[in-house]
Amino acid sequence: MPESAPRNSGAVTLRDVRFAWPRAAEPVLALESFAIERGERVFLCGPSGSGKSTLLGLIGGVLQPGGGEVGVLGTDLARLSPAARDRFRADQIGLVFQQFNLLPYLGVVDNVLLATRFSSRRAAAVGGDAAGAARDLLAVLGLEDARLLRSPVTELSVGQQQRVAVARALLGAPGLVIADEPTSALDSDARAAFMDLLFRECVRTGATLLFVSHDRALADGFDRVVELPALNRAPVPA
Amino acid sequence: MKALFGIALRSLANRRLTVGLTIIGLTVSVALLLGVEQARKSAREGFTQTISGTDLIVGARSGPVQLLLYSVFHIGNATNQLSWQSYEEIAASDAVAWTVPIALGDSHRGFRVMGTTDAVFEHYRYARSRELRFAEGEAFAGVFDAVIGADVAARLGYDVGREIVLSHGVATTSFLDHGDKPFTVTGILERTGTPLDRSVLVSLEGIEAIHVDWQQGRPPTPGQRVSADDARAMDLQPKAITAFLVGLESRVATFGLQRAINDYTDEALTAILPGVALSELWSVIATVERVLLAISACVVLAGLIGMVTTLLTSLSERRREMAILRAVGARPWHIFVLFMLEATAIGVAAAVLGSALVFGGFWLGAGVIARETGIHLELVAPGQSEAIIVGLVIAASALAGAIPAWRAWRTSLADGLSIRL
Ligand SMILES: Nc1ncnc2c1ncn2[C@@H]1O[C@H](COP(=O)(O)OP(=O)(O)OP(=O)(O)O)[C@@H](O)[C@H]1O
Ligand SMILES: [Mg+2]
Numbered sequence: 001m002p003e004s005a006p007r008n009s010g011a012v013t014l015r016d017v018r019f020a021w022p023r024a025a026e027p028v029l030a031l032e033s034f035a036i037e038r039g040e041r042v043f044l045c046g047p048s049g050s051g052k053s054t055l056l057g058l059i060g061g062v063l064q065p066g067g068g069e070v071g072v073l074g075t076d077l078a079r080l081s082p083a084a085r086d087r088f089r090a091d092q093i094g095l096v097f098q099q100f101n102l103l104p105y106l107g108v109v110d111n112v113l114l115a116t117r118f119s120s121r122r123a124a125a126v127g128g129d130a131a132g133a134a135r136d137l138l139a140v141l142g143l144e145d146a147r148l149l150r151s152p153v154t155e156l157s158v159g160q161q162q163r164v165a166v167a168r169a170l171l172g173a174p175g176l177v178i179a180d181e182p183t184s185a186l187d188s189d190a191r192a193a194f195m196d197l198l199f200r201e202c203v204r205t206g207a208t209l210l211f212v213s214h215d216r217a218l219a220d221g222f223d224r225v226v227e228l229p230a231l232n233r234a235p236v237p238a
Numbered sequence: 239m240k241a242l243f244g245i246a247l248r249s250l251a252n253r254r255l256t257v258g259l260t261i262i263g264l265t266v267s268v269a270l271l272l273g274v275e276q277a278r279k280s281a282r283e284g285f286t287q288t289i290s291g292t293d294l295i296v297g298a299r300s301g302p303v304q305l306l307l308y309s310v311f312h313i314g315n316a317t318n319q320l321s322w323q324s325y326e327e328i329a330a331s332d333a334v335a336w337t338v339p340i341a342l343g344d345s346h347r348g349f350r351v352m353g354t355t356d357a358v359f360e361h362y363r364y365a366r367s368r369e370l371r372f373a374e375g376e377a378f379a380g381v382f383d384a385v386i387g388a389d390v391a392a393r394l395g396y397d398v399g400r401e402i403v404l405s406h407g408v409a410t411t412s413f414l415d416h417g418d419k420p421f422t423v424t425g426i427l428e429r430t431g432t433p434l435d436r437s438v439l440v441s442l443e444g445i446e447a448i449h450v451d452w453q454q455g456r457p458p459t460p461g462q463r464v465s466a467d468d469a470r471a472m473d474l475q476p477k478a479i480t481a482f483l484v485g486l487e488s489r490v491a492t493f494g495l496q497r498a499i500n501d502y503t504d505e506a507l508t509a510i511l512p513g514v515a516l517s518e519l520w521s522v523i524a525t526v527e528r529v530l531l532a533i534s535a536c537v538v539l540a541g542l543i544g545m546v547t548t549l550l551t552s553l554s555e556r557r558r559e560m561a562i563l564r565a566v567g568a569r570p571w572h573i574f575v576l577f578m579l580e581a582t583a584i585g586v587a588a589a590v591l592g593s594a595l596v597f598g599g600f601w602l603g604a605g606v607i608a609r610e611t612g613i614h615l616e617l618v619a620p621g622q623s624e625a626i627i628v629g630l631v632i633a634a635s636a637l638a639g640a641i642p643a644w645r646a647w648r649t650s651l652a653d654g655l656s657i658r659l
Contacts (some may be wrong), residue, residue, distance in 0.1 A: 005320035060565075082569075082570075083569060086564075086567055086568070086569045087567065089565075089567050090566060090567020090568075091567070095565040095566075097561075097562075098563070100558045100562075101562065103245075103249075103250060103559055103562055103563075105248045105249050105251065105252030106245075106248060106560075114562075114563075114566045115566055117241040117245075117564055117566065117567075118241070118568050118569075119485070119566075119567050119570070166597065168566070
């Protein structure tokens with residue numbers, strides 16, 4: 001259980017993790033060890049198909065390793081029931097995808113508030129005025145125009161949508177923020193602005209950041225760059 | 239759970255076109271099912287309330303249902319008549335309290351003419367214990383007086399005092415008129431919802447009088463004609479009638495008298511208990527009703543399949559939605575419940591709209607139908623059967639929702655956090 005874990009354990013600790021997709025002959029991932037310190041900002045890169053998203057699925061507790069140990073923020077995910085893993089993800093992990101992060105039928109603020117819908121911990125962390133907290137966070141990310149907040153999310157620009165996704169990932173102060181190629185749909189100016197905001201907010205909330213991309217040009221400003229192919233012992237199709 | 243409910247409704251609203259069409263399709267099928275059920279009940283109600291308070295119906299030997307049909311419902315014709323002597327003998331027996339003789343065979347512009355006595359106004363009962371009442375005028379007194387039912391008055395626009403000519407036979411266009419002996423309308427009955435609404439009631443003497451100069455069912459040759467005034471002076475006791483209703487002093491005597499009549503030696507007669515014959519007749523009709531009900535149930539099934547198809551089709555475009563929900567911590571069963579909720583919401587909406595359509599439609603449409611067709615649809619208060627139908631439709635849509643829900647559940651487990659399009 002999260003409380004019983006040693007306090008100084010890292011944000012992410014993988015040991016001897018192996019993973020193969022069902023019906024696949026070869027495992028996609030075989031990692032001897034991989035660790036991220038709390039508060040660290042890590043840039044994970046690797047070519048397309050090298051298993052980056054698969055690794056995030058393991059850390060997010062959605063995929064189960066075929067062997068080994070996946071520890072996140074001091075909790076051994078393998079020891080949790082599927083229900084507890086889902087709750088742990090809701091409580092501790094903020095996720096930002098490449099694109100299409102938002103539910104098209106919810107408003108901007110409601111999309112951000114999704115972070116608290118399945119997590120009582122994060123709901124408690126933002127306090128009574130959750131919508132206010134969401135709006136504050138959106139304002140920090142440069143989305144404060146009242147008209148913009150009222151418009152359907154499908155009318156937002158891609159950059160704006162990604163910032164809403166970051167607001168959701170950060171709301172309620174999860175310990176770990178995972179971003180899977182969040183900038184690939186942005187132009188270079190928007191990309192730079194987005195990276196600035198992401199860094200600043202992770203620092204402000206003290207969240208650990210695991211950032212995944214195959215674009216090494218974005219690696220500036222990270223504490224550490226990790227090459228997945230270098231870590232991975234599994235034979236990866238070229 | 240509450241969050242899921244809101245999400246389900248917003249998601250449905252977002253796909254309002256396809257969801258709306260699905261709801262409309264299901265609504266129409268639910269309305270059809272409820273409408274058939276309503277028509278069934280209403281028909282049964284009108285049917286079983288046609289005659290009450292009568293202990294036996296007696297006619298020439300025939301099947302019970304046939305006797306009931308021609309004597310009470312004025313459907314079809316009697317193959318035989320029964321003699322006046324037999325009638326008088328039975329009517330005179332101690333157990334019998336009253337009788338209402340019925341002589342059929344003539345018509346007026348498509349409406350049946352029923353020869354009877356004024357006992358019908360005293361003893362005929364319908365809808366449990368209602369008796370015939372006059373909307374206008376009074377019972378027939380003279381030989382050539384007539385009382386008309388509410389539909390006859392409404393359709394033909396007749397008032398008290400109007401002269402009418404009866405036709406021989408019951409075909410709508412009869413060439414054999416009793417034009418030499420017209421009748422005068424003396425009264426109009428209040429609406430009863432029974433075949434009497436579509437009948438012309440005259441005295442037995444009146445029926446006898448118009449046929450007094452006829453020979454074996456053929457009109458008189460010019461030399462043999464008897465004028466109306468002459469006929470009035472003659473002995474107009476009928477020689478035969480079609481059937482008669484019997485009320486007993488005590489119900490206990492019912493079966494005894496029925497057996498006695500069925501074993502009558504002078505003439506082959508049949509006596510039936512109206513209640514028994516009604517339910518026998520109903521069981522015949524009920525088969526048709528059940529087939530209709532089954533057909534409309536199939537239409538509901540088609541509606542449900544339509545709903546499942548819509549939800550399954552939406553599945554592929556909603557994988558993204560499911561991945562997002564998984565990312566923020568939704569469990570796979572949350573996804574399952576989400577789809578179940580959507581299907582149930584569609585079912586509830588269709589059930590509510592379908593009920594509103596049927597009962598509102600009945601309420602608004604009954605007047606129009608009555609005016610146009612003379613068929614009076616009574617709205618039967620929705621009861622257990624409607625509740626069961628509505629409940630089953632909602633349960634079935636929830637159950638049907640399990641199919642896309644299960645698919646979504648599996649997809650969300652397999653997709654995990656990756657957004658696939
Ligand atoms: N749901 C799945 N079922 C089966 N195999 C999968 C699934 N998702 C990924 N794979 C396989 O796992 C391997 C790694 O895929 P993954 O998505 O982790 O790569 P990636 O590094 O994220 O690539 P990209 O940079 O293109 O996003 C690929 O060979 C892919 O075919
Ligand atoms: Mg990927």
